Amino acid sequence: MYVLDTSIISALHKNYYPSRFVSLWDSFDDLIAQGLISSVREVFRELDDFGGDSFEWAEKNVELFHVPDAKEGLFVASIYSNIHFQANIEKQKILNGGKNADPFLIARAASIGATLVTVEQFKPNAAKIPNICDYFKVPCIDLLGFMEKEGWVF
Secondary structure, eight states: OEEEOHHHHHHHHHHSOTTTOHHHHHHHHHHHHTTOEEEEHHHHHHHHHHOHHHHHHHHHTGGGEEOOOHHHHHHHHHHHTSGGGGGGSOHHHHHTTSOOOHHHHHHHHHHHTOEEEOSOOOOTTOOSHHHHHHHHTOOEEOHHHHHHHTTOOO
């Protein structure tokens, strides 16, 4: 099971056009049909801000974007109880209406026992998704790792 970050959905649409990478999108649709793909409402909101193909896809798959439950809300609180991870709330995110899917993605992945998929990379002493996932022992991979895990070869 996977929880997808905004960056992954955008990267798939930007780099793997559905009309050119038909087998990839068929495989991706199969994962959705099996209930193995999910995300969070904040990702849907971020995609709405960007518009384009990614948001059109999101609108057609709105059921994938979950509202956090109480357990996930408590997990988000535990993330930000760590003073170092408060740096994850970047000034730019606050200025852009406070949209920040990161903690909700991590909480969802932890809550349902899923792997979080993001383009972000682990950086020592950072407050990025992979760092927070590492701290809380939540599996986290990038797009290439996701494709390899699913056996997608192009």
